[in-house]
Amino acid sequence: MNAFHQLHRPGEPFVLPCAWDVASGRLFAEAGHPAIGTTSLGVAAGIGAADEDRATLTATADLVGNMRRALPETLLTCDFEDGYGDDPVAVVEILRGSLSNRQDDTLAVNGINIEDSARGRLAAPEALAGKVRAIKDAFPDLFVNARIDTYWTGEDNLGDTLERMRRYADSGADGIFVPGDLDLDVITRIVDACPLPVNVLASPRFSRSQLAGAGAARISTGSLLYRTAISAAVQSLEGLAGDRPAQTANVLSYLAFSERSTAQSSS
16 A cells, blocks of 8 residues: 555545646645645636536546656655546546556656546546446556446435445446535434545535544645635735735745745756
């Protein structure tokens, strides 16, 4: 079991900050987080594309490659949408072609999220099950986090969620991710039924300790940090437009960012 797998301890969840560029990834790593993810919304917004629309593959691959060069010792995972394809064999080749290290055939990431919806619509569970099985056959050491989008797409059906969970676990997934604003009792029921570590989103209602009590093994920030940064920028701009001086308290300096924006390792 590799180091990324070992971070997933039910009831002792680690927080996974999701970056949208090299500087944010470096800052999250410097804050002491052993693993960094990516936010597909942040990546999509950066290129003017819709999220979860199979438009972010090149941008995601570029981000992962740059982050790996900047953070060679940090554990990395990325949002791989629905695999950017329908055929499991093709998805494996897309994964290999986009996220392989340039020096060898290993992947530049320690894990991926792969979801069972595209363009806001759920797919049949056998579609993701086939992709998960093919990916694990090709990359047995990769942590494959199977994302179940029942609650994310508004189909709050616990029975369907658990059935999908069983299919993905049987297909070789290493973790289960159920995004959405889930109640604690729903998380607990998923955890109790799941043979794999369960990943949830950071919650506006529940703290890390409460999510730990429900049995979560990983808490992803998703797009939250990106949206927080942009929201703070808009508020700062409103202050300037309202004839107030620029508010720089608790804002990182220009130098702090310029030192972290290069893709070259600082070690």
